[in-house]
Amino acid sequence: MENISRDERHARGRLQDLAKAQGTSLAALSRLIGRNPAYLQQYVARGSPRHLDEPDLRKIAEFLGKSPRVIQTRPFDTSRSTVADYAPTPSLDDLVEVPRLALDASAGPGAFSAEEISFDAFRFSRRWLREMGLEGADLSAIRVEGDSMEPTLRSGDEIFVDRNKRQGEGIHVVRIGDALHVKQVQASAPGRITLISANDSYAPIDLAREEVEVIGRVVWKGGRV
The missing domain is CATH 2.10.109.10 (Umud Fragment, subunit A)
Structure with missing residues (x-):
């Protein structure tokens, strides 16, 4: 991941940490978005793919109860933002x-x-x-x-x-x-x-x-x- 920025590494690390805190795995999240079980493991460990597709990103974020901004690696595009992008962690x-x-x-x-x-x-x-x-x-x-x-x-x-x-x-x-x-x-x-x-x-x-x-x-x- 030589060409991956520090912010991108942090975003990938947050994804892994949030999955662990939720009691799930990267393989389970991969299946959630219809990918092969190794998809997110490669994304986190190798930086491949470089960025998650927006529908996949949103589905994972929704599952984890977080805003997509917490785990996204692309620079945030305010022109395409929605209320959900700014949503705080859900209350109990x-x-x-x-x-x-x-x-x-x-x-x-x-x-x-x-x-x-x-x-x-x-x-x-x-x-x-x-x-x-x-x-x-x-x-x-x-x-x-x-x-x-x-x-x-x-x-x-x-x-x-x-x-x-x-x-x-x-x-x-x-x-x-x-x-x-x-x-x-x-x-x-x-x-x-x-x-x-x-x-x-x-x-x-x-x-x-x-x-x-x-x-x-x-x-x-x-x-x-």
């Missing part, structure tokens, strides 16, 4: 707290209780959640453990689970006994349910429907490079 009223839960936690029988077993939380802007189609979702964040859902979900990934969505097929968090699992849910015979791992090394699990409590559907994921 503008942020939605998503509790983080331990994958092997048990809340006992019945309803899933985030208040009882959460150990941390993420905060996201309401606007970003709305743009992601998650407005009104009852979200919890869970860190994936193990390789049973690779390559779809990798160990260490953070996933958002919408507890309002418990019906239908798809990737869900389910409780079997006292343990929570992330599996592809598929209906089988009447009164039975099949739990499928993305990793072919794990055989499908066929259970009676009453043996499985569906907690919610996985609606978003993020993780390290």
Whole structure:
């Protein structure tokens, strides 16, 4: 990055620091803007690309709850500025707290209780959640453990689970006994349910429907490079 100015280096460093503070990764932010997972890592470490496209910059800034000016590398163009460019960091009223839960936690029988077993939380802007189609979702964040859902979900990934969505097929968090699992849910015979791992090394699990409590559907994921 010999030709990169000090201000540009600082802007790239701020992006990395803000992602870390938010509990996310550059790979997850790369996926957020539809790029390959290494895109922002190369941007930060190598200065390639030199500048982020404006739509990408704004989407990342919105996710982080910051003004685009905080992380942009181009000189600020006042002729194209908007109110959003000058916006301060959102207040707590503008942020939605998503509790983080331990994958092997048990809340006992019945309803899933985030208040009882959460150990941390993420905060996201309401606007970003709305743009992601998650407005009104009852979200919890869970860190994936193990390789049973690779390559779809990798160990260490953070996933958002919408507890309002418990019906239908798809990737869900389910409780079997006292343990929570992330599996592809598929209906089988009447009164039975099949739990499928993305990793072919794990055989499908066929259970009676009453043996499985569906907690919610996985609606978003993020993780390290």
